[in-house]
Amino acid sequence: MSLLSKFSRRGFLKYGSLSGLAAFVTSCLSQNAPVVSPTPAASGGTSAAPTVATGATITWKIQSGWAGNDIFQTMFLNWKASVEEMSGGRIKIDALPVNTITNNNGMLDAVHAGTLDGAHEVPAYGPFQKDHAASLFGTGPMMGMSGQMWLSWYWYGGGQQLYQDLIQRKLKLNVVSFLHMPMQNQPLGWFKDEIKSPDDFKGMKFRTVGLATGIYSFAGASVISIAGADVASSLDRGVIDAAEFNNTTSDTAYGLPDVRKICMTQSYHQPSEILAIDLNKTKFESMPKDLQSIMKWSIIAASADGEWNQMAKNADDYAKLLARGIKFIVTPQSVRDNQLKAWDTVNAAESKDNPEYVAILKSQKAWAEKVFPWADTINIRTPDPVSYAARPKV
Numbered sequence: 001m002s003l004l005s006k007f008s009r010r011g012f013l014k015y016g017s018l019s020g021l022a023a024f025v026t027s028c029l030s031q032n033a034p035v036v037s038p039t040p041a042a043s044g045g046t047s048a049a050p051t052v053a054t055g056a057t058i059t060w061k062i063q064s065g066w067a068g069n070d071i072f073q074t075m076f077l078n079w080k081a082s083v084e085e086m087s088g089g090r091i092k093i094d095a096l097p098v099n100t101i102t103n104n105n106g107m108l109d110a111v112h113a114g115t116l117d118g119a120h121e122v123p124a125y126g127p128f129q130k131d132h133a134a135s136l137f138g139t140g141p142m143m144g145m146s147g148q149m150w151l152s153w154y155w156y157g158g159g160q161q162l163y164q165d166l167i168q169r170k171l172k173l174n175v176v177s178f179l180h181m182p183m184q185n186q187p188l189g190w191f192k193d194e195i196k197s198p199d200d201f202k203g204m205k206f207r208t209v210g211l212a213t214g215i216y217s218f219a220g221a222s223v224i225s226i227a228g229a230d231v232a233s234s235l236d237r238g239v240i241d242a243a244e245f246n247n248t249t250s251d252t253a254y255g256l257p258d259v260r261k262i263c264m265t266q267s268y269h270q271p272s273e274i275l276a277i278d279l280n281k282t283k284f285e286s287m288p289k290d291l292q293s294i295m296k297w298s299i300i301a302a303s304a305d306g307e308w309n310q311m312a313k314n315a316d317d318y319a320k321l322l323a324r325g326i327k328f329i330v331t332p333q334s335v336r337d338n339q340l341k342a343w344d345t346v347n348a349a350e351s352k353d354n355p356e357y358v359a360i361l362k363s364q365k366a367w368a369e370k371v372f373p374w375a376d377t378i379n380i381r382t383p384d385p386v387s388y389a390a391r392p393k394v
Contacts, residue, residue, distance in 0.1 A: 057089060058287060060279075062118035063096040065104040065125060067229055071249040071313050072275065073097075075181060076120045078309070079277075079302040086294050091287075104227065105129050111278050112173040118279045123163075123179075124210030127276075130171050132350050133357040135210035136364065137163050137179060138274030141343045143368035147182025147272035149375065151303065153367035154179050154274070162360050170356055174281045178296060180303035181275040183310065188267035188331045189244035190235070190251070190260035195331065198338040207231055207243035211346055212269040218342035219335075228254050235259040246273070247310065248317040257326050264331045268339040275306070 062080075066073035080093040102110050107119035108126035119126075127134030137159070142150060153159045160179070167173050188195065189206070202220035213223045226234050226243070232255030234240045242260065244267075245251050257263070277299055284292060322328070351358045380387070 055090070057092055058291065059092045059094055060117045060283075061094045061096060062120065062277075062279075063098070063100050063102070063107055063110075063116050064120040065098050065107065065122070066120070067098060067253055069253040070228075071247070071253070071310060072120075072181075074313075075275070075302065075306040075309060078305060079120075079298060082302065082305075083295060083298045086298055087291060091291055091294070098229070108173065108175065108278060111175050111280050114174075114280055114283070116280075117283055118277060120275065120277055122210075122273060123276055124212075124273070127167070128210050131166060131354070131356070132211065133166055133354055133360055134163075136357065136360045137276070138272070139210040139212060139270050140361070140364065141268070141347070142271035143365060144372050144376075145272075145368055147184070147274060147307075149368075149371055150272060150364075151179070151182055151274065152371065153364060155300075157367040157370075158363055159360075159367075162356075162363060166356050166360075168281070175278050176281045176284050177276050177278045178299045179274045179276050180299050181306035181310075182303070183247065183273045183275075183307075184314065185266060185272065186246055186270040187244060187251075188264035188269065188335070189242050190256045191242045191262045191264060192260060194262055194327075194329055195264050195335060197332065198335050204242060205240045207234065207240045208269065210270075211350070212244075214346035214349070215269040215339050215342045218345055219338055232256055232259050244269070247314050248321060249310070249313045252317050252321065257321055257324065261325065262327045262329060263321075265328050266331050266336070268336050268343070 064073055064076045066076065077095060080095050083091050083093055096116075098104065101107075101116055104121060104125045106126065107116060107121055108130070110116040111119050122139070123134040123137040124139045127137075137154070138150075145153075154163070163177060163179065167175050167177055189208075193200075195201075198219045201216060204221045206216050206221040206223055207226045208216055208223060209225060213225070216223050224234075224240055226240065228245055228250070231240075231243045231245060235243060235256070236259045243256065245254055245256060248263075251257060251263075279295070284295070287295070318328075347361060351361070
């Protein structure tokens with residue numbers, strides 16, 4: 001039975017405003033919430049957090065990892081607005097632009113220390129610097145799953161518990177994280193010349209992040225980690241030869257099409273990626289329960305909103321790039337086959353002396369083996385070129 005079917009239309013409508021609706025949602029969603037195991041205690045033996053007065057306005061200082069014209073920044077600001085509205089002003093989010101307090105790789109430590117109250121990032125940034133297993137949360141091999149299928153593992157297949165265990169128990173960080181906003185398949189990268197075989201990467205200076213560094217290294221590239229805002233200038237100055245960032249909108253925002261005119265599409269280095277909101281655990285748990293619920297469920301709602309927004313904007317910017325003469329070329333199968341071999345090598349290397357990496361990878365594999373056969377049998381694969389070609393002539 002669905003959540004809304006348990007309530008009459010009249011009973012639902014009486015909540016009226018969006019803030020009233022938030023109260024309605026938080027009062028009943030606990031029945032249907034994904035099961036979350038108790039989180040370990042924060043480092044240093046942190047005791048129970050002091051409770052904030054119910055009517056007080058709580059300000060959260062949260063820094064993003066994105067430039068102001070990046071679609072991820074838009075998604076972050078949309079989430080901020082939804083939290084403030086749903087809480088009736090009891091939560092205020094001070095949204096800080098990238099690098100305000102620290103750089104991307106330092107945000108997780110800043111959230112732990114309380115210098116920041118939160119961060120909007122990807123696990124392939126700061127978390128990956130601390131433990132490579134973190135990159136499995138959004139930038140792993142995916143095993144045939146879409147970003148949405150992967151998020152079903154995170155919320156209903158034990159992924160959230162595994163991530164909290166990695167962050168809180170192993171890394172001893174006073175942080176609670178919520179993953180959301182799945183992305184589409186990321187292009188292989190931006191190049192001067194078309195990539196025709198894996199050998200084309202030999203000797204190439206290439207920019208990427210997270211576990212994808214091992215995928216390009218396997219092909220013979222020299223991998224260099226560069227912040228998104230510095231990618232275009234690094235390409236222009238010859239510091240790197242080629243690069244990947246994320247999607248047609250973000251890539252345009254960071255200037256990649258200004259310095260490289262060939263975008264190779266369809267790649268296994270990052271078949272999808274997931275964004276994360278990291279919050280200071282002590283501060284989060286000090287809030288009244290209804291505000292904790294608003295924060296959590298607004299993140300889940302923003303996951304859908306962010307994905308839809310990406311589809312709209314990515315499609316618009318793809319058309320604009322075509323009009324500029326940018327060439328989009330599908331990556332050869334030989335290159336993708338080489339990437340899958342690379343994943344075997346990367347996973348074998350990362351699994352040594354890292355039991356958390358092994359546990360996460362096994363859990364993801366089991367989930368893929370559960371949902372992929374069902375999805376592959378029942379669904380017509382989308383995008384579907386057959387039904388697209390037969391679209392109505394109106």
